[in-house]
Amino acid sequence: xxxxxxxxxxxxxxxxxxxxxxxxxxxxxxxxxxxxxxxxxxxxxxxxxxxxxx
Numbered sequence: 001x002x003x004x005x006x007x008x009x010x011x012x013x014x015x016x017x018x019x020x021x022x023x024x025x026x027x028x029x030x031x032x033x034x035x036x037x038x039x040x041x042x043x044x045x046x047x048x049x050x051x052x053x054x
Contacts, residue, residue, distance in 0.1 A: 013054040015047035026050065 015028045017040065026034035026047035034046035 013051045015051055017043045017047065030054070 013028050013030055013032075015026055017024050017026050019025075019040075020036075022038060023036040024038070024040045024043040025036050026043045028047070028050055032050055034043060034050065037043045037046070
């Protein structure tokens, strides 16, 4: 593995966010879904924490 390659489990935990009305939710390809947030930044933080914990 090269130094700039992501860790092997990072591909299993690719996160994204989606908006519904005034709420933003983080999602992961593993099936995890974060809580609905009014703050996009907080939803992104939820996704980052999920990826780091996985």
